[in-house]
Amino acid sequence: MASGELALILLAAGEGTRMRSQLPKVLHPVCGRPILLHAVRLGREIGAKRIVVVVGRGEDRVRDALAGEEVELVRQEQQLGTGHAALRAAELLGDHAGPILVTNGDHPLYRPQTFAALLDAYRAESADLALLTAHSPEPEGYGRVVRDSDGKPERIVEETEAQNEIRAISEVNLGAYVAEAELLFHSLAQIGNKNRKGEFYLTDLLELVAESGRRVASFAVEDWNEALGVNTRADLAKAEAAMRERIAERWMREGVTLIDPGQTYIEIDVEIGADTVISPGVMLRGATRVGSGCRIDAGSVIEDSTLGDGVWIKSHCSIEQSEIGSDCEVGPSAHLRPDSQLSDGVRVGNFVEIKNSRLGRGTKADHLSYIGDATVGSGVTIGCGAITVNYDGREKYRTTIGDGAFVGCNANLIAPVEVAAEAYVAAGSTITNRVPEGSLAVARARQRNIEGWRKRRFGSNED
Ligand code: UD1
Numbered sequence: 001m002a003s004g005e006l007a008l009i010l011l012a013a014g015e016g017t018r019m020r021s022q023l024p025k026v027l028h029p030v031c032g033r034p035i036l037l038h039a040v041r042l043g044r045e046i047g048a049k050r051i052v053v054v055v056g057r058g059e060d061r062v063r064d065a066l067a068g069e070e071v072e073l074v075r076q077e078q079q080l081g082t083g084h085a086a087l088r089a090a091e092l093l094g095d096h097a098g099p100i101l102v103t104n105g106d107h108p109l110y111r112p113q114t115f116a117a118l119l120d121a122y123r124a125e126s127a128d129l130a131l132l133t134a135h136s137p138e139p140e141g142y143g144r145v146v147r148d149s150d151g152k153p154e155r156i157v158e159e160t161e162a163q164n165e166i167r168a169i170s171e172v173n174l175g176a177y178v179a180e181a182e183l184l185f186h187s188l189a190q191i192g193n194k195n196r197k198g199e200f201y202l203t204d205l206l207e208l209v210a211e212s213g214r215r216v217a218s219f220a221v222e223d224w225n226e227a228l229g230v231n232t233r234a235d236l237a238k239a240e241a242a243m244r245e246r247i248a249e250r251w252m253r254e255g256v257t258l259i260d261p262g263q264t265y266i267e268i269d270v271e272i273g274a275d276t277v278i279s280p281g282v283m284l285r286g287a288t289r290v291g292s293g294c295r296i297d298a299g300s301v302i303e304d305s306t307l308g309d310g311v312w313i314k315s316h317c318s319i320e321q322s323e324i325g326s327d328c329e330v331g332p333s334a335h336l337r338p339d340s341q342l343s344d345g346v347r348v349g350n351f352v353e354i355k356n357s358r359l360g361r362g363t364k365a366d367h368l369s370y371i372g373d374a375t376v377g378s379g380v381t382i383g384c385g386a387i388t389v390n391y392d393g394r395e396k397y398r399t400t401i402g403d404g405a406f407v408g409c410n411a412n413l414i415a416p417v418e419v420a421a422e423a424y425v426a427a428g429s430t431i432t433n434r435v436p437e438g439s440l441a442v443a444r445a446r447q448r449n450i451e452g453w454r455k456r457r458f459g460s461n462e463d
C-alpha cells in the first residue's frame, strides 16, 4: 500500500518541432491558459505536494510563465528524450516518499478525476507502476500499449518503431505513469537509446518494470477527448475546441444563455453571472468578469474587464482592462481602452473611444467621441464628435468635466482644461481655458453671411 505525499513531474523541455513556432510548445495557450499551466493547475487539484517541471527548450520563457506558481524547476540541457527528461527530476525527488506521477506537459485536457482514478488503481492493486491509457479511434502518433496473454500491460511501442500489427492496436499510451522514487529513477537510469530516433524513451519504463515481475496496473480514460496530446497546430485547434465546449457547457449549466455555444469564445478564467445572454462571435478573455442579466451582442471582444449587472454591450465593441458599472450601454462599435471606468447607467454609443478615463453615473457619450485621460462627472452629456485633446506630441494631459455639464457637438477640449459643473460648451468650440460653473463657453468664429456671393462668383447662367 503506497503512502506518503504525491509528487508530480511535468515534462516540458522538448523541442516541439512539429509546432514550427518560436514559442515553446507548452506555452501555446488553450482557451487563454498555456498548456503547461493547465497541467500545473491539475497537479494542484489532485493534491500534488511537489510539482517538478523539467525545462529546456525556451527555458526562460517557460520560467516566466511559471512565475507565481509553486513549482520547482530542473533543467534538461539536451533534449535526449522523455526518459532522459524524467530522470533529471531525480535530483529533486530521488528521496521522495510517496507516489510520483510523471506526465507530459503537453496534455491540456485531463480532468482531475482521471488522475485520481489512475492513483486509485495504483493503490488498490498495490501496483509498482500504474499507466494511463486510452482506447482511441485515432491512435496515430501515439505509443501503442501491448498486453500479455493475461491482459497485463507488457510494453509500449512508439509508432515510429511499430510494425503493422502493432499499429493496429487501438490502446494508446498517454505518457502518464505512477511509481515510487526508488523504482522509477532506478529503472529510468537503465533505459537505453537504441531505437530509430536515438532517444531515451520513457515508455521503456513499462517493459523494464513488467519484465522484473513487478505489478503493473493501468487505467483507461473514459472520455477519449481528454487524451489529446498537443504536437501540432492542428492538435492545438482540437484542444481549443474541446476545452471551449467544456467551458460553454459549464456556463450554460450556471444559467448563461449562449445563442451558439460553438461560436462563443470564453477563456478559462472568465466568470459570468446567470441570465446573461451571449451572441455568436463574442470573445471573453483573460480575467473578465461579467455580471448577471447582461447582454453581449455579436462580435464583441472583452479582455481583462469587469461588467456589472444588466449591462448591454452591443455588437462589435472592443473592451480592454476596463470597468463597466451596472445598467450601462456600450456600442455598437465602441472602443474602451485600458483603464476606462464607467459608473452605473453610463451610455457610450457608436464610434466612441475611451481611454484612461472615468465617467460618472448616467453620463452619456452617444456618438463619435474620443475621451482620453479625462475625469467626467455624473449626468454629463458629451455631444457627437466632441473630443478631449489630450496629447501635444510629447505629453499627455488631463481633462476634467464636472457633474451635469454639457459639451456640445464637435467641441475640442484642449487639455489640461476643466469644464466645471453645470457648464455648457457651445458646439464647435475649441476650449483652452477653464469654463466656470454654470456658464456657457463659446469659442468659435461668429457666423457671417455674405449676401449674393454665389451670383457674383459664378454669374447668373452658371449651369
Ligand atoms: C510521448 C510518448 C508516447 C505517447 C505520447 C502521449 C515517449 C517516447 N512517447 O510521445 O508513447 O503516446 O507521448 O502524448 O515518451 N520532452 C522533454 N524532453 C525531451 C523530449 C520531450 O521534456 O527530451 C517533453 C516534451 O516537452 C513534451 C513531453 O515530454 O511535453 C512529450 O514529448 P513529445 O515529444 O511530445 O512525445 P510524443 O511524441 O508525443
Ligand code: CA
Pocket: 104, 106, 229, 230, 231
Ligand atoms: Ca506529445
